[in-house]
Amino acid sequence: MSETRPIALDAMGGDHAPHEIVAGAVHAVRERGLQVVLVGSPRVLYEALTDHDATKEVPIVRAEEALAMDEGALASLRRPRSSIAVACHLVRRGDAGAIVSAGSTAGIVATGRLRLKAQQGVLRPAIAVALPTRPKPTLLLDAGANAEAKPEMLVQFAHLGAAYAELAYDIEDPRVGLLTIGSEAEKGNKLVKRAYELLQGSPGLQFAGNVEGHDLLTGKVDVITTDGFTGNVALKTMEGTVRYAFTELREAISGSRPARLGAFMQRSRIRELRRRLDAEAYGGAVLLGLNGTVVIAHGSSKAQGISAACQLAADLSAEGIVARIGDRIAATGRSHRLW
Amino acid sequence: MSETRPIALDAMGGDHAPHEIVAGAVHAVRERGLQVVLVGSPRVLYEALTDHDATKEVPIVRAEEALAMDEGALASLRRPRSSIAVACHLVRRGDAGAIVSAGSTAGIVATGRLRLKAQQGVLRPAIAVALPTRPKPTLLLDAGANAEAKPEMLVQFAHLGAAYAELAYDIEDPRVGLLTIGSEAEKGNKLVKRAYELLQGSPGLQFAGNVEGHDLLTGKVDVITTDGFTGNVALKTMEGTVRYAFTELREAISGSRPARLGAFMQRSRIRELRRRLDAEAYGGAVLLGLNGTVVIAHGSSKAQGISAACQLAADLSAEGIVARIGDRIAATGRSHRLW
Numbered sequence: 174m175s176e177t178r179p180i181a182l183d184a185m186g187g188d189h190a191p192h193e194i195v196a197g198a199v200h201a202v203r204e205r206g207l208q209v210v211l212v213g214s215p216r217v218l219y220e221a222l223t224d225h226d227a228t229k230e231v232p233i234v235r236a237e238e239a240l241a242m243d244e245g246a247l248a249s250l251r252r253p254r255s256s257i258a259v260a261c262h263l264v265r266r267g268d269a270g271a272i273v274s275a276g277s278t279a280g281i282v283a284t285g286r287l288r289l290k291a292q293q294g295v296l297r298p299a300i301a302v303a304l305p306t307r308p309k310p311t312l313l314l315d316a317g318a319n320a321e322a323k324p325e326m327l328v329q330f331a332h333l334g335a336a337y338a339e340l341a342y343d344i345e346d347p348r349v350g351l352l353t354i355g356s357e358a359e360k361g362n363k364l365v366k367r368a369y370e371l372l373q374g375s376p377g378l379q380f381a382g383n384v385e386g387h388d389l390l391t392g393k394v395d396v397i398t399t400d401g402f403t404g405n406v407a408l409k410t411m412e413g414t415v416r417y418a419f420t421e422l423r424e425a426i427s428g429s430r431p432a433r434l435g436a437f438m439q440r441s442r443i444r445e446l447r448r449r450l451d452a453e454a455y456g457g458a459v460l461l462g463l464n465g466t467v468v469i470a471h472g473s474s475k476a477q478g479i480s481a482a483c484q485l486a487a488d489l490s491a492e493g494i495v496a497r498i499g500d501r502i503a504a505t506g507r508s509h510r511l512w
Numbered sequence: 513m514s515e516t517r518p519i520a521l522d523a524m525g526g527d528h529a530p531h532e533i534v535a536g537a538v539h540a541v542r543e544r545g546l547q548v549v550l551v552g553s554p555r556v557l558y559e560a561l562t563d564h565d566a567t568k569e570v571p572i573v574r575a576e577e578a579l580a581m582d583e584g585a586l587a588s589l590r591r592p593r594s595s596i597a598v599a600c601h602l603v604r605r606g607d608a609g610a611i612v613s614a615g616s617t618a619g620i621v622a623t624g625r626l627r628l629k630a631q632q633g634v635l636r637p638a639i640a641v642a643l644p645t646r647p648k649p650t651l652l653l654d655a656g657a658n659a660e661a662k663p664e665m666l667v668q669f670a671h672l673g674a675a676y677a678e679l680a681y682d683i684e685d686p687r688v689g690l691l692t693i694g695s696e697a698e699k700g701n702k703l704v705k706r707a708y709e710l711l712q713g714s715p716g717l718q719f720a721g722n723v724e725g726h727d728l729l730t731g732k733v734d735v736i737t738t739d740g741f742t743g744n745v746a747l748k749t750m751e752g753t754v755r756y757a758f759t760e761l762r763e764a765i766s767g768s769r770p771a772r773l774g775a776f777m778q779r780s781r782i783r784e785l786r787r788r789l790d791a792e793a794y795g796g797a798v799l800l801g802l803n804g805t806v807v808i809a810h811g812s813s814k815a816q817g818i819s820a821a822c823q824l825a826a827d828l829s830a831e832g833i834v835a836r837i838g839d840r841i842a843a844t845g846r847s848h849r850l851w
Binding site: 279317321386403416 | 702729753
């Protein structure tokens with residue numbers, strides 16, 4: 174039963190590893206009732222757990238190596254005993270249901286592809302990011318796992334995202350948009366023009382046509398499919414623009430005396446809003462399409478973020494996201510013979 | 513002397529054509545001392561000029577057709593007598609120094625390519641957009657003229673942008689960044705990896721390496737080169753994110769009573785800031801690389817925006833942007849034989 178398998182939590186990845194990761198594990202176990210296994214250096218982790226008086230609540234699995242935050246895909250392949258590699262091993266063996274890591278995205282993707290392998294029929298795994306639209310998030314994928322993509326991959330990313338939207342956010346028959354540079358069918362580069370044709374005929378998909386950059390945060394569709402290059406540029410552009418807008422805002426409201434007063438009163442709300450936008454822009458990134466789900470927490474995650482990522486991983490695992498994706502891809506393959 | 517040639521202003525393009533366009537022309541002539549020729553339906557334009565008592569100050573050149581805002585590239589090619597086509601003709605004949613249009617971008621690009629032709633050695637014209645960084649803008653190009661690009665084009669876009677930065681913003685030896693998905697040289701898709709190599713060896717260019725989406729608004733570089741697909745997605749993502757951030761902000765500051773009071777005091781400043789960000793995100797879009805400069809004003813431009821666009825067109829024309837680009841491209845071609 175996937176429901177009862179613990180989350181394998183990479184304790185060595187992230188800017189605040191291992192202490193905030195361990196604190197997140199303890200929070201997930203005590204406050205959320207989740208099962209979590211910490212993967213990393215036993216000595217270090219045991220000490221950290223001792224600080225929380227939690228050595229009996231959170232088991233440790235040994236991994237003596239860790240990927241540095243700036244280590245990329247190649248380095249990760251050279252480290253079969255890294256914490257993320259060991260976490261993958263736990264999932265393959267059936268000892269864990271899903272993985273959470275705040276480590277280097279490139280390292281997680283490379284290790285995951287090598288050690289978990291793509292699901293049958295899946296051409297490439299993709300990173301799905303939940304954008305902070307309302308009432309439900311819009312899922313953008315691929316947010317950076319693949320710098321190059323083929324039209325058939327964009328169709329699969331749509332299905333990966335649709336499965337995620339259904340299971341994690343209870344969205345029935347998710348609307349899927351194709352990110353391009355104009356709303357008409359013929360707009361875009363060769364990749365998206367061909368993807369448009371394929372998406373129109375893909376079974377089990379409510380294809381809503383093209384969307385543009387300004388539609389990312391309007392909630393116009395539930396899933397937006399794009400190649401990992403465009404998706405990553407768009408995601409980081411959003412992040413940078415939010416920062417820019419708030420910096421400009423701070424200057425605008427500190428310019429006059431009554432405005433300063435107003436700013437004082439609103440400071441905490443604005444700070445709260447900014448934090449929400451910053452966190453949510455990257456929150457809930459999930460690597461989909463492998464034989465096992467990997468939740469990629471933001472590198473700067475602290476205990477609360479890690480705990481929330483464990484909840485997302487547990488939910489996706491319990492809902493059977495891998496099986497749901499498998500069904501969708503199989504249905505697509507049967508009617509279209511895309512590969 | 514290019515300095516004395518008037519601006520050919522497409523009076524029929526834009527959401528508020530022809531009245532706001534005509535008002536912009538009158539403003540440019542009276543307040544800025546520019547020479548402007550209105551291109552469009554003489555009867556309509558004469559009437560509009562009469563309202564400003566300006567029939568003797570602004571000449572009219574007849575063009576009986578106009579491109580609708582939703583007409584794209586193909587339609588524009590079928591209309592040799594459209595206002596934008598006639599404006600191009602004036603520049604080719606030497607009767608105008610540059611063009612301003614608030615019409616359909618796709619139509620302007622297609623008509624400009626057909627009727628003005630690319631400058632010698634220029635593979636493709638590109639749209640440059642000035643992003644609202646400080647103290648000087650960062651120029652992003654291509655913002656959407658070419659959905660597909662080759663590595664050599666990205667090098668040329670860098671030179672087009674550098675010439676624009678030098679002439680319009682007095683930036684000496686502009687720093688050029690390549691938009692991709694990681695700061696290391698090997699990050700990105702095939703297009704940008706090859707462009708990176710070519711940019712490193714391009715004469716007269718201060719190549720500062722890769723930049724990412726979150727660098728677009730930080731002023732880290734003066735010119736950012738990218739293909740028109742990625743550039744357009746990034747630009748529209750910025751626009752959408754600014755709108756989103758301000759909508760969220762409005763909700764955040766109207767939630768509590770003291771906050772409402774603060775909001776009241778700050779309302780005008782916030783509105784002012786939002787307007788600036790919205791306008792500047794698209795303001796100053798210029799189609800570069802043709803035998804003649806075309807300033808693409810925002811479709812929703814009113815008189816002030818049109819007048820400012822005429823000023824930009826006059827400045828670029830007077831400074832000899834076409835010749836400057838020609839020099840740069842010639843120098844690149846001699847040392848590298850890219851084509």
